[in-house]
Amino acid sequence: MEKPKLLIDGKRCDGRAMNELRPLKIQAGVLNKADGSAYIEWGGNKILAAVYGPRECIPRHHASPYRAVIHCRYLMASFSTLDEHGRSGPNRRSIEVSKVIKEVFENVVVTEKFPKTAIDIFIEVLQADGGTRCAGITAVAVALADAGIPMRDLPCALAVGKIENEIVVDSGKLEDNYGDGDMPIAIAPRNNEILLLQMDGMFTKDELRKAFELAYAAFPKINALQVEALRAHYAVKKDEVGL
Amino acid sequence: MEILDEIKKDYIIDLMKKNKRPDDRGYLDYRPCTVEKGIFESAEGSARVKLGKTQVVAGVKIEMGTPFKDRPEEGVLSTTAELLPLASPTFEPGPPDECAIELARIVDRGIRSSNTIDLESLFIEKDKVLMVFVDVYVLDHDGNLIDASALAAMAALLNAKVPKIEEGKLIKAERIDNLKITQKVVTCTFSKIGSQIVLDPRLDEEKAMSARLTLATTPEHVCAMQKGGKGAFTSDELINLVDVSFEKGNELRKLLD
Amino acid sequence: MTKIVVPGELVANSPQGMEFAFVENGKTYSSILGLFDEANPKLIPLEGAYIPVQYDIVVGIIEEVKFAGYNVDINSPYKGFLSAKDSRYEYELGDVISAKVREVDEVKNVDLEGARKLVGGEILEISSAKIPRVIGKKNSMLDMIRAAARSEIFVGKNGRIWVKGGNSALAVRAVLKVEKEAHTTGLTERISAFLNEEVNK
Secondary structure (H helix, E strand, O other), rough: OOOOOOOOOOOOOOEEEOOOOOOOEEEEEEOOOEEEEEEEEEEOOOEEEEEEEEEEOHHHHHHOOOOOOOEEEEEEEOOOOOOOOOOOOOOOHHHHHHHHHHHHHHHHEEEEOOOEEEEEEEEEEEEOOOOHHHHHHHHHHHHHHHOOOEEEOOEEEEEEEEEEEEEEEOOOOHHHHHHHHHEEEEEOOOOOOEEEEEEEEEEOOOHHHHHHHHHHHHHHHHHHHHHHHHHHHHHHHHHHHHO | OHHHHHHHHHHHHHHOOOOOOOOOOOOOOOEEEEEOOOOOOOOOEEEEEOOOHHHHHHHEEEEEEEOOOOOOOOOEEEEEEEEEEOOOOOOOOOOHHHHHHHHHHHHHHHHHHHEOOHHHHHHEEEEEEEEEEEEEEEOOOOOOOOHHHHHHHHHHHHHHHHEEOOOOOEEEEEEEOOOOEEEOOOOEEEEEEEEOOOOOOOOOHHHOOEEEEEEEEEOOOOEEEEEEEOOOOHHHHHHHHHHHHHHHHHHHHHHHH | EHHHHHHHHEEEEOOOOOOOOOEEEEEEEEEEOOEEEEEOOOOEEEEOOOOOOOOEEEEEEEEEOOEEEEEEEEOOOOEEEEEEEHOOOOOOOOOOOEEEEEEEEEOOOEEEEEEEEOOOEEEEOOOOHHHHHHOOOHHHHHHHHHHHOOOOEEEEOOEEEEEEOOHHHHHHHHHHHHHHHOOOHHHHHHHHHHHHHHHHH
């Protein structure tokens, strides 16, 4: 396939400015059985996150006498991309993504409160449009809060990309596939510490600096939508009862 | 096991507070490191890296194959890592776990994103490309498997020779040209222990660390990064590590000559 | 004013020893999704698993009969254990009991005592975070439901509620309504109206 033009007249291929996010919608408490859940639509991403726990840790030898262990399973549905029918089940990519997402939440969840237990996080990417791990993390934070699991913060995430010599936020799938670099970042918004960082592409030090600058300018917007989703979930119920 | 680790962890964190590392190294020093190329005849390329007491080998096999459908004009690069059970009591036999997969994918990402192997140069004819398999085997685990593995993979690639191609077939017995390598990618891995950041963690330091950060570099660019572990870094800490990675990366690059 | 707070949200500019909160750099933050009232600084969780605390009264289900006693499912990540020495009866797998948490050790072994078998009736499971609303101030909510439904109702801190006799269907619906609207204000009045309406149907 011919490489598509990613920058047209100073704008990106979908008309966005360099620092502009795609439309982002988060909904809390969308599943019935799960202890906590959230649904996120971000650009063309459609992703469900669910949380079970703290519950008994299976297998039991995984359990820790000091804290809850966190399991995370990130998966892409077989129909989630325009590419050929994908194979279901984990692959090498999804196993790595699951691991780095798990580490984000090991940082913020107050695991020491629940020794010997497990907290299971499930992320199902139903439709993928670039930046799925970041969208997944953003949704999981909402799902964990919805499950009543104590956390020191509500992490959010964003992928910053490089297109030719421009740094852009929230790369879409085309930009991800044909751009010159991709850097997913997850942070704890309260102290801005980096909880997930991956990158591939060729960045100079100044470009990295610029990438962080743009990402940190966008994080508060994402975080505000997470908080709003949680408040709305309980406010909606207030409306239902006519208050 | 876990309880003993917790005790050792407290000791290491205490030591760091006293501005010391368990083996008296500077915070940004590598352990003694050696690279040997061409240690196996069976592979098209191979290398052994010893980094302190950590030891890994890498083999490169080159085969004829079909390209990926979405990249019909590019050769194929595949990188794996095996955490052999003989290398550590914590490594279990069986398919690669998340740690082995992450390790392989970090090594792969550095090589791939910097175009260290020009994949287009591996195109032979329609539906026929060269496939380069880089497999890293960890033989002895004393920490910082990422840097040792990336170094071994890079050394094995530099050592690799492409077999002769006749009528679209590989003549395995005749190795002629060097595999075309455009530059040398190396990784620098840092551990955060307490509030201290150290380069090239030993295994005992890894057990005490809250997080690690790997930067893969070419002489001018950072070409891959990966944070691991439950701890956190600030963006300032990260930016400060960029120059360190270029400088220390150059030391590693010299070992590859 | 009571407001909904989220994990990591600042609730006080000074260090406060509040449950479900944590202190960092001299400030207090909520660790949970909950309700916070500035006038009466206290965090009330809106969701969450049941974690046993000493002296809690719980509704359990005998899960395993062992030589020394019983493993009891208490709707929690942690199992309860009822020593055979401490129980006057012999229980069978699947028996429903009420019991008091005698002790929880640091690795969350939960010892139960004072077990009583709950025979017949039905069991509801709701989020344990909402049990205080089901009980109400000085038992007000629970007494109201009991009176309207004329049912025996036993409420476990662990989110399990045992209901028997009378108009138990009404009692169940009332409890579920409390659970659904637990975080809203004016709940008592609304439940009272609901019960009146249903009883006079």
